[in-house]
Amino acid sequence: MSIIVKPIITEKMTKISEKDATRCGFIVDRRANKIEIKKAIETLYSVKVDSINTINYSGKRKARYTKAGFIQGRTNAYKKAMVTLAEGETIDFFSNI
Numbered sequence: 116m117s118i119i120v121k122p123i124i125t126e127k128m129t130k131i132s133e134k135d136a137t138r139c140g141f142i143v144d145r146r147a148n149k150i151e152i153k154k155a156i157e158t159l160y161s162v163k164v165d166s167i168n169t170i171n172y173s174g175k176r177k178a179r180y181t182k183a184g185f186i187q188g189r190t191n192a193y194k195k196a197m198v199t200l201a202e203g204e205t206i207d208f209f210s211n212i
Contacts, residue, residue, distance in 0.1 A: 163201035
């Protein structure tokens, strides 16, 4: 089971990271708990994690009118983890680019 799906790189998350360099966000597996997330981040990025806050997002209904008719769907549900690293630790997501 891959615990970390992907890091969150949005304008809002970038603004949070610029204000406090020890905060970053990840989309994680919905079944993972805080202990598993902490171990996965520490091994993958070689950093010391101070705390983790998790948020469960439910999928939302979407509908639109098209030429083909009325289309209904649903967005995916996901879990977000806000990670606070130990003092002096940072994660550079753009080093591989």
